[in-house]
Amino acid sequence: MTGSHENLTMLRIAVAQLNPTMGDIAGNLAKARTARAEAARMQADLILFTELFISGYPPEDMVLKPAFVAACEKAVRMLAADTADGGPGVIIGTPLHRDSGSHNAVAVLDGGEIIAERFKVDLPNYGEFDEKRVFEPGPMPGPVNFRGVRLGIPVCEDIWGELGVAETLAESGAEILLVPNGSPYHRAKMDRRHQVVLKQVIETGLPIVYANQVGGQDELVFDGGSFVFNADKSLCLQMPQFAEQIALTEWQRDGDGWRCRDGEKASLPEGLAADYAACMLGLRDYVNKNGFKDVVLGLSGGIDSAICAALGVDALGKDRVRCVMLPYRYTSEESLADAADCAKALGVRYDIVPIAEPVEGFMNALQPLFSGTDSGVTEENLQSRARGTILMAISNKFGSMVVTTGNKSEMSVGYATLYGDMNGGFNPIKDVYKMQVYALSQWRNQNLPQGALGPAGEVIPQNIISKAPSAELRENQTDQDSLPPYPVLDDILECLVENEMSNAEIVARGHALETVQRIEHLLYLAEYKRRQSAPGVKITKKNFGRDRRYPITNRFRDR
Numbered sequence: 001m002t003g004s005h006e007n008l009t010m011l012r013i014a015v016a017q018l019n020p021t022m023g024d025i026a027g028n029l030a031k032a033r034t035a036r037a038e039a040a041r042m043q044a045d046l047i048l049f050t051e052l053f054i055s056g057y058p059p060e061d062m063v064l065k066p067a068f069v070a071a072c073e074k075a076v077r078m079l080a081a082d083t084a085d086g087g088p089g090v091i092i093g094t095p096l097h098r099d100s101g102s103h104n105a106v107a108v109l110d111g112g113e114i115i116a117e118r119f120k121v122d123l124p125n126y127g128e129f130d131e132k133r134v135f136e137p138g139p140m141p142g143p144v145n146f147r148g149v150r151l152g153i154p155v156c157e158d159i160w161g162e163l164g165v166a167e168t169l170a171e172s173g174a175e176i177l178l179v180p181n182g183s184p185y186h187r188a189k190m191d192r193r194h195q196v197v198l199k200q201v202i203e204t205g206l207p208i209v210y211a212n213q214v215g216g217q218d219e220l221v222f223d224g225g226s227f228v229f230n231a232d233k234s235l236c237l238q239m240p241q242f243a244e245q246i247a248l249t250e251w252q253r254d255g256d257g258w259r260c261r262d263g264e265k266a267s268l269p270e271g272l273a274a275d276y277a278a279c280m281l282g283l284r285d286y287v288n289k290n291g292f293k294d295v296v297l298g299l300s301g302g303i304d305s306a307i308c309a310a311l312g313v314d315a316l317g318k319d320r321v322r323c324v325m326l327p328y329r330y331t332s333e334e335s336l337a338d339a340a341d342c343a344k345a346l347g348v349r350y351d352i353v354p355i356a357e358p359v360e361g362f363m364n365a366l367q368p369l370f371s372g373t374d375s376g377v378t379e380e381n382l383q384s385r386a387r388g389t390i391l392m393a394i395s396n397k398f399g400s401m402v403v404t405t406g407n408k409s410e411m412s413v414g415y416a417t418l419y420g421d422m423n424g425g426f427n428p429i430k431d432v433y434k435m436q437v438y439a440l441s442q443w444r445n446q447n448l449p450q451g452a453l454g455p456a457g458e459v460i461p462q463n464i465i466s467k468a469p470s471a472e473l474r475e476n477q478t479d480q481d482s483l484p485p486y487p488v489l490d491d492i493l494e495c496l497v498e499n500e501m502s503n504a505e506i507v508a509r510g511h512a513l514e515t516v517q518r519i520e521h522l523l524y525l526a527e528y529k530r531r532q533s534a535p536g537v538k539i540t541k542k543n544f545g546r547d548r549r550y551p552i553t554n555r556f557r558d559r
Contacts, residue, residue, distance in 0.1 A: 008148050011251040011258070013178070014039035014047040014088065015237070017224045018244050019215030021289050022056030023068075029054065029075040032092060033082065035246055040087040042248045046146065047088045050180045050213035051156050052104060054094040057182035057213060058220070063134040069097045076107050076114065084112030089146060091153060093180045101136030106153050106180060108144050116144040118153045122161035128184060128220060128538065128546040129157075140165065143174040149258075150174050152206070156181045159200050159208075170204035176251070176258050177204065181212040185223040185278045186541050190241065190268060197229055207231045207258055214244055216285030219430075219535045219545055221278045225268060228260050240266040242277040243451065269450070272443040275436070275539050276311075280449060282537035283428040284315035287401060290425075296394050297403040298387055298421070299323035299343060299350070301335030302469060304429065306342045306460045307441050308405040311428045313459075314444075314452035318347040322400060325352045326387040328359060330474055334467065341461045346454060358386040380473035384420030392423055401425040404534045409434040409486060411533060411544060412493045413519060414526030422533055430536020431543040433493065434469075434486040441465050484515055492519045498542045503558040520558060527552045 016035045020028045032049060039047040051057055054072045062068045072094045083089060089110035096105040096117060104120035119138020123131040140163075143150040152174030158165035159179055166177060177200070183193065197208050207230045214224035221242075228237040228249055237260065239245050250261045269277055287295060295312050299305050305323075312321040323346075325331075325339045343350035362382045370378075395402045404424025406416045408431050416422050429437060441460045448456040468478045469486075483489055492511055495501040496519070506516045530544050531552060542548050 009253045011149060012042070012044045013209065013249045013251065014042055014044040015209060015211050015226050015239065015247045015249060016047055016049045017211065017214055017226045017239050020053050020056045020213065022059065022217055023062065024056065025054060025071050025075050028056065029079060032079055036082065036088055036090060038246050044088045044248055047090055048178050048180065048209060048211050049090070049092040050211050051093040051182035052095060053092050053213070056217065058217065059095060061134060063095050063102050066097065069095045069102060080109040080114050081112055083109045091178060091180065093155070102134065103138055104131060104135045104155060106155055108146065110146065118144065120155035120158060121165050122157040122163045124157045127542070140168050142172045143169055149176065152177045154179055156183065160196055166200045166204050170206050174206060177206050177208045179208060179210050181210060182222060183212050184220040184538065186539055187275065190225050198233060201229050201231060201233055205231055207260055209249065214242060216282040219538050219543065221282040221537055223278065230259055231257060235265070236260045237263040238265045238268070241268050241274065242281050272440055273447065273449065276440055276444060276449055278539050279311055279428045279537045280315045280452065283311055283426060286426045287316060292399065292401040294320040294322065294400045295403045296322040296324060296391060296400040297405060298326055298391055299339045301338035301464065303437055303441055303464050304407050305405045306464050307437055308403050308428055309342060309346055309348065310444055310454060310459045312403060313346045313348060313454035314449060317453040321348045323348050323350050324391065324394065325350070326355050326390060327352065328355050328383050338461055338464045342464065345459045345461065353390055355383060355386040355390065358389070359383055362386065381417045381420060383473050384417035388420040388423035403428065405429065407432055407434050407437050409489055409493060411530055412497065412526065413483065413522035414529050415483060416529060418529055418532060422529070424534045427534045427536035430533070431539045433490040435490045438465060488515070489519065492516055493523070496520060496523055497548065498540055524554055527554065
């Protein structure tokens with residue numbers, strides 16, 4: 001730091017891209033203290049944390065519990081007391097309750113006290129966001145005087161929305177905009193963030209620091225990727241995605257205002273690499289943050305369970321993944337071989353538990369009730385439910401979390417069995433359509449993801465990728481006996497789910513009206529199953545669960 005507080009010509013700001021845990025207030029405080037100590041070693045004047053860092057984000061209805069908000073404020077005051085040592089000041093996100101209600105707030109800490117509070121103005125209420133339910137919007141903020149520098153602190157949506165928060169801060173004298181964010185991942189989100197911030201740079205004429213959290217929180221994955229744009233629209237810092245980091249930014253004041261010196265420009269994953277990283281991080285954090293020691297999954301010899309096994313090993317390591325083959329009379333020798341080859345390639349524990357006895361036991365018990373009826377889907381589903389029961393028994397006995405392995409295509413049309421293959425605690429491919437599962441599998445065989453704990457090379461046998469998909473619940477069954485080809489199905493589903501297109505618009509893309517109407521009907525019909533499905537990683541702009549809230553009882557059809 002050069003010059004007096006009233007005439008600073010240099011400023012060093014540490015950007016903390018970290019992974020908080022929802023509700024672990026003591027742990028998040030400890031993480032903040034460790035980060036501040038690191039910032040002090042960097043000789044930083046200030047450290048910027050992300051949105052609602054102390055509580056974890058998003059806190060949802062926890063904010064309605066006064067004891068929770070009070071505990072967060074107590075932690076902030078403890079952190080404020082630390083700043084009496086003359087080291088770095090702190091900007092940190094926390095819920096705060098004031099006379100105006102509960103707020104998504106930012107506290108500015110320096111000299112042993114809270115020197116300023118700022119409240120989020122623009123509360124998002126779309127997609128995965130529901131902040132108007134639990135927070136009150138703050139008043140239009142003014143800049144904060146930090147050691148003689150006027151800092152504007154808009155919070156996340158404040159720069160995305162149309163309320164003009166950033167422009168107001170610029171007009172009222174802000175010199176730098178520091179933006180704490182909780183911005184979750186979906187495809188192409190990073191490009192969108194750059195566009196949003198550049199627009200604000202152009203409109204305000206100010207440099208902007210965009211700090212985003214990293215880590216999984218239930219179905220959301222926060223990918224980090226924090227960055228800085230100077231007032232001349234140049235990108236001077238790009239932090240990595242899907243990894244924690246504290247980066248030091250060095251600022252110089254001249255006649256035109258503040259400018260950040262060039263720093264790291266991390267290479268960012270794109271497309272399949274980013275999707276895979278999100279699925280891997282989401283699974284890892286769900287397992288670790290919820291205290292599971294390991295996971296178990298049914299390895300069928302099909303592509304969905306194979307990619308989930310690979311994700312499990314990459315996220316957790318081979319010693320924390322157990323795969324179980326659960327064969328029946330319809331399980332082919334090819335599937336037995338493929339599952340064994342996949343388990344061997346991944347280096348995981350592999351057990352074989354035949355399900356003939358439990359299935360026949362169910363059949364015998366039900367025979368008096370089913371006498372005179374034809375065998376069909378009911379009997380097929382008994383196989384799936386026997387498998388689900390065995391996996392849950394392993395979970396209960398050994399404390400392993402069951403990974404469920406249904407893809408978005410299947411879950412869209414209900415091609416899954418309640419209390420059978422839908423059993424489980426978390427689904428890393430819940431938001432991945434079938435054709436994307438194939439693409440991710442091919443990609444993983446050719447690439448070792450950054451931070452992956454699994455082996456390089458072909459971890460998903462090529463035969464699993466190339467053979468026709470089948471649930472193997474009856475003789476010579478394939479998925480296409482019940483569903484359109486997956487390229488057709490996935491395109492129709494993306495039109496219906498992500499884009500809310502009409503049937504007429506989808507038919508205009510070249511699809512048969514009868515097929516579109518059937519898929520739409522199945523989509524609505526399967527809502528009750530999806531409501532009972534495990535949570536899973538969001539990677540598209542509209543996932544089932546947080547983003548798409550359709551009624552179960554619903555007679556509407558687009559005819």
